[in-house]
Amino acid sequence: xxxxxxxxxxxxxxxxxxxxxxxxxxxxxxxxxxxxxxxxxxxxxxxxxxxxxxxxxxxxxxxxxxxxxxxxxxxxxxxxxxxxxxxxxxxxxxxxxxxxxxxxxxxxxxxxxxxxxxxxxxxxxxxxxxxxxxxxxxxxxxxxxxxxxxxxxxxxxxxxxxxxxxxxxxxxxxxxxxxxxxxxxxxxxxxxxxxxxxxxxxxxxxxxxxxxx
Amino acid sequence: xxxxxxxxxxxxxxxxxxxxxxxxxxxxxxxxxxxxxxxxxxxxxxxxxxxxxxxxxxxxxxxxxxxxxxxxxxxxxxxxxxxxxxxxxxxxxxxxxxxxxxxxxxxxxxxxxxxxxxxxxxxxxxxxxxxxxxxxxxxxxxxxxxxxxxxxxxxxxxxxxxxxxxxxxxxxxxxxxxxxxxxxxxxxxxxxxxxxxxxxxxxxxxxxxxxxxxxxxxxxxxxxxxxxxxxxxxxxxxxxxxxxxxxxxxxxxxxxxxxxxxxxxxxxxxxxxxxxxxxxxxxxxxxxxxxxxxxxxxxxxxxxxxxxxxxxxxxxxxxxxxxxxxxxxxxxxxxxxxxxxxxxxxxxxxxxxxxxxxxxxxxxxxxxxxxxxxxxxxxxxxxxxxxxxxxxxxxxxxxxxxxxxxxxxxxxxxxxxxxxxxxxxxxxxxxxxxxxxxxxxxxxxxxxxxxxxxxxxxxxxxxxxxxxxxxxxxxxx
Numbered sequence: 001x002x003x004x005x006x007x008x009x010x011x012x013x014x015x016x017x018x019x020x021x022x023x024x025x026x027x028x029x030x031x032x033x034x035x036x037x038x039x040x041x042x043x044x045x046x047x048x049x050x051x052x053x054x055x056x057x058x059x060x061x062x063x064x065x066x067x068x069x070x071x072x073x074x075x076x077x078x079x080x081x082x083x084x085x086x087x088x089x090x091x092x093x094x095x096x097x098x099x100x101x102x103x104x105x106x107x108x109x110x111x112x113x114x115x116x117x118x119x120x121x122x123x124x125x126x127x128x129x130x131x132x133x134x135x136x137x138x139x140x141x142x143x144x145x146x147x148x149x150x151x152x153x154x155x156x157x158x159x160x161x162x163x164x165x166x167x168x169x170x171x172x173x174x175x176x177x178x179x180x181x182x183x184x185x186x187x188x189x190x191x192x193x194x195x196x197x198x199x200x201x202x203x204x205x206x207x208x209x210x211x212x213x
Numbered sequence: 214x215x216x217x218x219x220x221x222x223x224x225x226x227x228x229x230x231x232x233x234x235x236x237x238x239x240x241x242x243x244x245x246x247x248x249x250x251x252x253x254x255x256x257x258x259x260x261x262x263x264x265x266x267x268x269x270x271x272x273x274x275x276x277x278x279x280x281x282x283x284x285x286x287x288x289x290x291x292x293x294x295x296x297x298x299x300x301x302x303x304x305x306x307x308x309x310x311x312x313x314x315x316x317x318x319x320x321x322x323x324x325x326x327x328x329x330x331x332x333x334x335x336x337x338x339x340x341x342x343x344x345x346x347x348x349x350x351x352x353x354x355x356x357x358x359x360x361x362x363x364x365x366x367x368x369x370x371x372x373x374x375x376x377x378x379x380x381x382x383x384x385x386x387x388x389x390x391x392x393x394x395x396x397x398x399x400x401x402x403x404x405x406x407x408x409x410x411x412x413x414x415x416x417x418x419x420x421x422x423x424x425x426x427x428x429x430x431x432x433x434x435x436x437x438x439x440x441x442x443x444x445x446x447x448x449x450x451x452x453x454x455x456x457x458x459x460x461x462x463x464x465x466x467x468x469x470x471x472x473x474x475x476x477x478x479x480x481x482x483x484x485x486x487x488x489x490x491x492x493x494x495x496x497x498x499x500x501x502x503x504x505x506x507x508x509x510x511x512x513x514x515x516x517x518x519x520x521x522x523x524x525x526x527x528x529x530x531x532x533x534x535x536x537x538x539x540x541x542x543x544x545x546x547x548x549x550x551x552x553x554x555x556x557x558x559x560x561x562x563x564x565x566x567x568x569x570x571x572x573x574x575x576x577x578x579x580x581x582x583x584x585x586x587x588x589x590x591x592x593x594x595x596x597x598x599x600x601x602x603x604x605x606x607x608x609x610x611x612x613x614x615x616x617x618x619x620x621x622x623x624x625x626x627x628x629x630x631x632x633x634x635x636x637x638x639x640x641x642x643x644x645x646x647x648x649x650x651x652x653x654x655x656x657x658x659x660x661x662x663x664x665x666x667x668x669x670x671x672x673x674x675x676x677x678x679x680x681x682x683x684x685x686x687x688x689x690x
Binding site for chain 1: 336367373380385
């Protein structure tokens with residue numbers, strides 16, 4: 001079980017770096033979708049016994065993050081007919097290196113903080129912090145609105161990983177609420193993306209500079 | 214039955230969304246707000262504990278929050294009826310539905326007893342209000358909505374991570390894994406300190422972004438500036454109150470765990486920095502709505518600083534929160550009316566406000582004194598109480614800075630407000646269609662009357678409500 005967990009976590013971290021280092025937006029959407037599926041499997045693998053709750057959570061996560069949200073994002077991408085390049089303000093290689101550095105730092109931080117048990121926490125906590133950092137880097141260094149949304153999704157995925165340690169403390173209603181909020185958030189963001197493109201004839205968020213002091 | 218304040222608005226949001234008549238949707242909105250207020254009064258006045266299960270329960274702080282939100286929303290809903298009559302060219306389906314969804318999610322925040330559920334409620338308020346900011350469908354409003362959504366969502370995502378950290382701190386403490394406030398408070402001394410500190414910091418940054426504390430305040434002038442005035446009132450009085458209650462509850466848990474000094478130092482520093490930044494940006498501000506946004510940043514900084522003064526200031530902090538919510542309502546309604554009448558919201562377009570709109574102009578003028586803390590209005594009393602507890606605790610520098618920043622804000626707001634109100638109105642404004650109506654003026658008059666009443670004599674039921682909430686939130690030294 002632990003080796004399965006370890007390989008899942010490794011795959012998760014690898015996807016982070018793929019999302020940071022790819023130039024085509026379509027590939028990044030697919031990478032983030034794959035991460036959503038991995039999270040669902042991780043949710044099952046992390047729990048010793050299979051309860052209906054864990055299964056429902058995994059199912060919800062896979063359908064939402066692996067299918068529904070990518071569908072919405074691809075639709076937004078088609079509608080706005082933009083050049084399908086990421087156009088980062090920080091080069092792809094530097095942001096990739098930054099992501100790798102963040103992963104190392106997360107592992108170091110995870111080994112210094114007190115942990116409750118030795119089975120899950122040493123794997124999941126560094127993975128969570130590294131994914132949050134990767135999402136944050138993507139969010140801050142990309143110019144296109146849709147890339148920023150993808151960064152936000154990666155960041156949320158990282159938080160989801162941490163949440164797996166606290167399954168007992170979270171009523172199912174709350175988990176469902178978190179996923180629902182995420183879905184509605186992405187939905188609203190994709191509508192706004194559509195309008196940004198129409199008003200500014202671009203998804204480049206630097207063009208949005210009407211409002212300032 | 215007891216969950217009516219949460220469920221009714223959410224159900225009515227669907228009904229309103231499906232209502233075909235443009236005329237009836239605002240009426241349904243106002244009727245729902247009135248029913249919500251009636252239910253809230255019944256629940257808050259009845260002593261029986263209200264709620265369902267351990268994680269949805271209305272405790273004393275929740276009662277206060279629900280009361281403030283419900284009354285402010287009722288005023289906003291009545292105002293919307295009048296406002297939307299002047300915006301008949303706009304489709305109001307989404308506006309009315311999202312207003313009600315915002316009311317339902319704010320009520321959920323009041324009921325939430327679980328860190329995760331609290332987060333769900335606050336994130337839902339963000340999502341419900343985003344389409345409201347975008348009501349005018351201009352390039353500027355899209356930009357504002359985008360900034361609002363991205364900064365708030367990221368901030369609030371960090372707050373979720375922080376909530377998980379706090380939950381993990383409880384797990385490490387050896388106790389049961391629980392994220393209920395009651396359980397966390399009971400097991401507070403055994404919480405893991407490093408995780409709790411990290412969690413509190415993330416939560417302060419996350420919910421601080423929602424409050425608009427500097428340096429996460431940048432979305433605020435844009436969102437408040439481009440949104441209709443009534444939406445500004447909901448954001449500045451309702452959403453900020455919800456996020457601030459979340460911070461108060463977390464500060465309480467952190468203090469009970471023996472980390473109060475750490476938490477309060479962070480709150481005082483962030484609060485004072487926000488007051489300074491907001492005061493500086495208010496000087497020479499020409500845009501009336503952006504001025505109100507910075508005033509909100511300043512007030513949130515004031516509240517954060519006050520909550521960092523410790524248990525002696527809790528009553529004053531909560532009292533000020535109530536004053537701020539209603540005072541902001543008055544100001545946003547008045548500015549909304551000026552905006553309608555002058556076709557603009559900067560002092561370039563708006564001057565002679567008192568002549569063109571004697572009633573709204575007067576409300577704006579009196580509101581200025583109310584929100585900047587002049588006697589005889591409520592904020593004067595609450596700010597005086599906050600100052601007393603600062604000096605009482607020997608925190609002379611904090612108290613001194615607090616006074617200096619209040620003066621700065623008064624200077625900035627006063628100059629802009631007077632520029633908008635004095636002089637002769639431009640010809641175009643004299644011919645504009647906007648007329649003062651009952652629905653667009655009465656809500657502001659009622660709220661201003663309440664703020665005035667709170668300054669002269671705080672009615673006993675409201676005093677008890679605030680005292681109970683303060684007692685429930687104050688733990689340990």
